[in-house]
Amino acid sequence: xxxxxxxxxxxxxxxxxxxxxxxxxxxxxxxxxxxxxxxxxxxxxxxxxxxxxxxxxxxxxxxxxxxxxxxxxxxxxxxxxxxxxxxxxxxxxxxxxxxxxxxxxxxxxxxxxxxxxxxxxxxxxxxxxxxxxxxxxxxxxxxxxxxxxxxxxxxxxxxxxxxxxxxxxxxxxxxxxxxxxxxxxxxxxxxxxxxxxxxxxxxxxxxxxxxxxxxxxxxxxxxxxxxxxxxxxxxxxxxx
Amino acid sequence: xxxxxxxxxxxxxxxxxxxxxxxxxxxxxxxxxxxxxxxxxxxxxxxxxxxxxxxxxxxxxxxxxxxxxxxxxxxxxxxxxxxxxxxxxxxxxxxxxxxxxxxxxxxxxx
Ligand code: SF4
Ligand code: SF4
Ligand code: FES
Numbered sequence: 001x002x003x004x005x006x007x008x009x010x011x012x013x014x015x016x017x018x019x020x021x022x023x024x025x026x027x028x029x030x031x032x033x034x035x036x037x038x039x040x041x042x043x044x045x046x047x048x049x050x051x052x053x054x055x056x057x058x059x060x061x062x063x064x065x066x067x068x069x070x071x072x073x074x075x076x077x078x079x080x081x082x083x084x085x086x087x088x089x090x091x092x093x094x095x096x097x098x099x100x101x102x103x104x105x106x107x108x109x110x111x112x113x114x115x116x117x118x119x120x121x122x123x124x125x126x127x128x129x130x131x132x133x134x135x136x137x138x139x140x141x142x143x144x145x146x147x148x149x150x151x152x153x154x155x156x157x158x159x160x161x162x163x164x165x166x167x168x169x170x171x172x173x174x175x176x177x178x179x180x181x182x183x184x185x186x187x188x189x190x191x192x193x194x195x196x197x198x199x200x201x202x203x204x205x206x207x208x209x210x211x212x213x214x215x216x217x218x219x220x221x222x223x224x225x226x227x228x229x230x231x232x233x234x235x236x237x238x239x240x
Numbered sequence: 241x242x243x244x245x246x247x248x249x250x251x252x253x254x255x256x257x258x259x260x261x262x263x264x265x266x267x268x269x270x271x272x273x274x275x276x277x278x279x280x281x282x283x284x285x286x287x288x289x290x291x292x293x294x295x296x297x298x299x300x301x302x303x304x305x306x307x308x309x310x311x312x313x314x315x316x317x318x319x320x321x322x323x324x325x326x327x328x329x330x331x332x333x334x335x336x337x338x339x340x341x342x343x344x345x346x347x348x349x350x
Contacts, residue, residue: 163316202247203312231244232251 005085008078010036012048013090015099020088021045033066033073033081037089037101050101057215060151064101065090070156072149072215093156108152111168116194117175120187130184142181145174145223147216154210154220166199170210170220173201177223180230192231201227246308253305260298287350295348299340307333 008027011020023040034052041048052062057075064073066081067088081087095103112118123130132139154170155161161169168176176195179185195201201224210220242250271281285291311329314320320328 160316196244198243200243202242202244228247232248235244235248 007085008036008082009086010040011086011088012037012040013100014048015091015097020090027078027085031078033064033071033076033078033087033089034062036078036087037064037073048101049099051103058149060149063092063151063153063156065093065156070153070213072151072153075215092152094158094161095152095156103152105152107165108155108169108171109150111172111199112150112175114194114199115168115172115176116187116191117172117179118187119179119182120185120190122184122186132183136183138181138183141226142178145178145181145218145220148174148218149216151215153213153215154218157209157213159207159209160203160205164199164203167203168195168199168201170204170224173204173227174218174220174223176201177226180227189234192227192234195227196231201231204228242308242312246311250305250308253301253308256301257298257305260294260301263294264298282347285347288348292344292348295344296341299337299344303333303336303340306336 006027007024010023010025012023013019014021023044025036025039025044028035034055037048037050038052041050050062050064052074053059055062055074057072060072062073063070065071065088066073066076067083067086068090069081070092071081073089078087089101091097091101092103095105095108098104134140134143148171150171152171154174158167158170160167173195176191180188180191185191204221204224206221206225208219208221211218211222214220307329310332311325314328315325
């Protein structure tokens with residue numbers, strides 16, 4: 001219940017009680033959602049658990065559901081998301097909750113490995129460094145996908161992840177696509193195979209929630225479309 | 241619940257259907273323009289290998305395409321998986337193929 005405009009009316013998910021708990025948090029001129037959570041933990045309830053590290057949008061550890069939408073909380077201003085002074089903060093969707101606002105991201109990262117999101121070098125440290133021209137199409141595609149901070153916002157935004165727990169998800173597939181375009185990598189066939197199973201890239205419905213919410217304006221949908229294209233091409237090449 | 245094989249099948253059948261749908265609509269518009277009776281239509285389609293091939297191909301492509309599409313819907317919304325999901329996919333495919341083939345047969349058999 002909004003009291004007066006100098007306070008925010010904040011509902012925070014508590015895993016113990018399995019319900020939201022209301023806090024009245026002093027409103028400030030310039031205030032992020034992470035500031036609000038931190039204020040609660042420091043001034044109202046020290047048992048509130050949540051995760052953050054850099055506070056400047058680099059580390060990707062602070063993502064939560066804010067009024068039902070996935071956001072990086074350290075770079076999300078209260079002014080942008082509060083609805084008449086109200087904010088609801090919940091743990092990231094599509095992940096197990098460890099406690100309160102802290103989720104277990106193991107599934108998320110295991111899927112990066114399952115999608116062959118691992119670099120397979122083709123040279124050793126004794127070799128010359130390979131020059132990659134910035135204007136090749138591969139480098140341009142890799143560039144477009146490379147600035148991921150592993151925040152899990154896209155994973156929480158994806159309805160296919162919600163419906164199909166095996167689905168590798170936008171971030172892992174986006175990573176796989178940046179490696180498909182890495183001319184120094186030597187595991188192209190393995191990677192295309194890894195993203196072609198029941199949980200693979202072909203399950204994406206291209207509805208672009210991931211791209212709409214990615215705080216770094218990446219477009220995993222486009223990366224996944226690239227994977228679909230390359231896997232089909234590879235299959236036809238094998239068929240020949 | 242789509243692997244590469246099902247994905248390719250669905251895309252290829254979509255590619256096949258697109259021109260057939262356009263052809264179907266074009267023929268309808270042209271044929272019906274001056275008014276056309278069922279007898280007139282049947283007199284042209286019955287015994288025609290061309291129309292049997294045209295609509296037969298469409299029925300086959302549509303059956304495959306729809307079965308894979310419904311498979312995804314049923315998996316995501318009804319949580320059907322494994323053998324049940326495969327049986328569902330095949331049942332939809334065979335049912336559509338049966339009904340479609342009957343219809344094609346009815347208008348093109350001599
Ligand atoms: S476009 Fe694909 S990966 Fe992105 S949210 Fe939709 S289904 Fe998920
Ligand atoms: S693609 Fe965007 S939303 Fe997804 S994990 Fe990377 S930075 Fe976060
Ligand atoms: S705390 Fe590092 S991205 Fe938000």
